[in-house]
Amino acid sequence: MFRRLLLQPGLPVHAPTCRSVHRLASLQKVAALPPRRMQSLLYPFSGLEAYLDRSVDRTPFQLFHPSLEDMMEAEKLFRCSPSHRIEYVSSAERMAHAPALKAPEVCFIGRSNVGKSSLIRALFSLVPELEVRVSKTPGHTKKMNFFRVGGAFTVVDLPGYGHRAPRDFVEMVEPYLFGRRNLVRTFLLVDGAVGLQKADLIAVQMCEEIRTPFAVVVTKVDKGGAGVLLSNLMDLQEFLKSRTSRCFPQPFLISSLDYSGIHLLRCFLAHVTGSIRLRDTSPS
Ligand SMILES: Nc1nc2c(ncn2[C@@H]2O[C@H](COP(=O)(O)OP(=O)(O)OP(=O)(O)O)[C@@H](O)[C@H]2O)c(=O)[nH]1
Numbered sequence: 001m002f003r004r005l006l007l008q009p010g011l012p013v014h015a016p017t018c019r020s021v022h023r024l025a026s027l028q029k030v031a032a033l034p035p036r037r038m039q040s041l042l043y044p045f046s047g048l049e050a051y052l053d054r055s056v057d058r059t060p061f062q063l064f065h066p067s068l069e070d071m072m073e074a075e076k077l078f079r080c081s082p083s084h085r086i087e088y089v090s091s092a093e094r095m096a097h098a099p100a101l102k103a104p105e106v107c108f109i110g111r112s113n114v115g116k117s118s119l120i121r122a123l124f125s126l127v128p129e130l131e132v133r134v135s136k137t138p139g140h141t142k143k144m145n146f147f148r149v150g151g152a153f154t155v156v157d158l159p160g161y162g163h164r165a166p167r168d169f170v171e172m173v174e175p176y177l178f179g180r181r182n183l184v185r186t187f188l189l190v191d192g193a194v195g196l197q198k199a200d201l202i203a204v205q206m207c208e209e210i211r212t213p214f215a216v217v218v219t220k221v222d223k224g225g226a227g228v229l230l231s232n233l234m235d236l237q238e239f240l241k242s243r244t245s246r247c248f249p250q251p252f253l254i255s256s257l258d259y260s261g262i263h264l265l266r267c268f269l270a271h272v273t274g275s276i277r278l279r280d281t282s283p284s
Pocket residue numbers: 110111112113114115116117118119133134135136137138139140141142158159160161219220221222223254255256257258
């Protein structure tokens with residue numbers, strides 16, 4: 001199935017980057033922002049609502065709407081301590097080489113350059129010493145990279161499909177998606193500035209066929225403007241509603257640049273891996 005996603009073989013790229021903690025990486029800093037700014041950072045869909053026709057049903061976009069307290073609880077999991085180490089485990093080119101980990105696992109998949117590694121880096125930004133490599137050149141991530149979040153869960157950064165995908169992308173990723181027993185959620189990333197592409201449609205079909213439920217993450221919401229984003233979002237929502245049965249109905253809007261939606265996604269990861277018990281997820 002994924003074979004059709006390979007447009008061009010990959011070339012090695014080496015672009016190590018330095019990291020510092022973003023000022024909005026922690027909720028404590030976000031909570032000090034003016035209320036409207038805080039609201040749109042934590043729940044990015046709320047920032048788009050003003051542009052939306054009154055007839056559009058908002059419900060699917062707000063299904064997962066945890067309180068600030070729940071997000072704070074989730075954030076604790078993304079902080080390192082001697083008893084809760086957040087670390088890179090290993091990389092694997094084949095399923096047989098994937099580390100034997102028992103904790104629930106989530107993985108991030110999407111076109112090359114859609115922002116998978118950047119998202120993982122933003123999720124782990126409270127651990128600046130943890131290196132997650134990103135690059136503006138497509139095809140940067142060549143292997144499946146495993147990151148352990150204490151004993152709670154594992155996050156897997158997968159290589160991208162499409163332009164400059166690794167030559168052996170299919171051999172690497174398909175057996176993982178179909179065979180990894182502890183995989184509890186697949187996150188399919190779609191670029192919010194360009195919308196669903198042909199290759200993404202194949203990926204959605206693929207996600208429908210694997211045992212694990214999946215959710216869509218809309219990346220780069222800081223780019224392209226609200227009109228373009230909203231139009232792409234409505235098309236995506238319509239497509240997911242009519243063509244999927246295993247996809248969580250709410251797309252997660254994120255920007256790894258300005259941290260929109262990162263705190264909400266941290267909380268969702270903590271929730272789907274059974275790492276926290278939520279108090280309330282309905283919109284207030
Ligand atoms: N404006 C903006 N740019 C982003 C965002 N996330 C990632 N990028 C940029 O997109 C480019 C690709 O980012 P990566 O995170 O390396 O993408 P990837 O999906 O891991 O790519 P591959 O490893 O090649 O599959 C980089 O130049 C990032 O800086 C975002 O939220 N907003």
